[in-house]
Amino acid sequence: MLIRNAEPRDVPAILERYNQAVRETTAAWTNQEETLDQRLSWYEGRVKEGLPVLVAVDHHDAVLGFASFGPFRPREGYRLTAEHSVYVDPAMQRRGIGRALLERLMEIAVGKSLHVLVGVIDGSNTASIALHEKLGFDVAGRLPEAGTKFGRWLDLVFVAKVLQPMQPPDA
Ligand SMILES: CC(C)(COP(=O)(O)OP(=O)(O)OC[C@H]1O[C@@H](n2cnc3c(N)ncnc32)[C@H](O)[C@@H]1OP(=O)(O)O)[C@@H](O)C(=O)NCCC(=O)NCCS
Structure with a gap:
């Protein structure tokens, strides 16, 4: 398995x-x-902004999963925080792919001098919460019944990690 930048293909x-x-x-x-x-526009937008879109591929270059991060919220006060997402093929889960993608995203975020990464997760998504906790994220908040899908309420769970200590910018 290899992690690389996604290409248009x-x-x-x-x-x-x-x-x-x-x-x-x-x-x-x-x-x-x-x-x-729509996905091409999303991809092109991220690349244009210098934001990562990563894929995990097998030895045939087939995509096993992808991950990316982008702005957490639009106002400039949030500019050192990014929100990420990770998706792995269900047939290939629990083999370390999500972990490898998220670890690479964290390295890139540090390289871009970002301060915080945030994941926004359904509270019943134990796999994703466990993955994030394993990589040092804290569960930072839970909004009960903030969403709905498939005929049930969904709790919104924020996971967050301060990537590196730094002085806040002057403005
Ligand atoms: C969440 C997701 C990305 C995890 O990817 P993955 O490749 O299966 O995870 P990994 O194999 O790298 O797991 C790393 C660690 O996370 C935890 N973990 C992952 N899946 C788990 C599960 N189903 N149950 C409990 N812990 C789990 C474990 O601690 C695991 O380490 P271990 O296997 O050594 O015990 C994957 O389940 C997925 O794509 N789900 C659907 C999309 C999604 O929910 N994305 C997250 C939204 S932000």
Whole structure:
């Protein structure tokens, strides 16, 4: 397994991974699958902003998972915090791929002098919460019944990690 920057040719596989999660999981709180054009715009937007879009690939270069981060919230006071996401093919989960993707994202975030990474997770997503705790994230808050999908309420759980100590910027 190799982690590399996603190329435009990987976007269909990223789309497939994301849409499967939309259909079958509470990782994305929507029932709206995306089109290839929408995922391509997302990819191009991230690349243009210098933000990472990573894929984990096997020895045939097939995409096993992807991960990315982007702005947490739009106002400039949040500029040293990013929100990330990680998706792994269900058939390939629990083999260290999510961990490898998230570890690489954390390295990139440190390299970009970001201060905090935030994950926003469904409270019943024990796999994702456990992955983040294993990598040193703290559960920083829980909003009970903040969302709904599949006929049930979903708690929103924030996981956060201060990546590196730093002085706050002057302004
Ligand atoms: C969450 C997700 C990314 C984890 O990826 P993964 O490749 O399966 O995770 P890893 O194999 O790297 O697991 C690393 C550690 O996380 C924890 N973990 C992962 N899956 C777990 C599970 N199902 N139950 C309990 N702990 C789990 C374990 O501590 C694991 O270490 P171990 O296997 O040595 O015990 C994956 O389950 C996924 O893609 N889920 C659907 C999409 C999603 O929910 N994304 C997160 C939204 S932010």
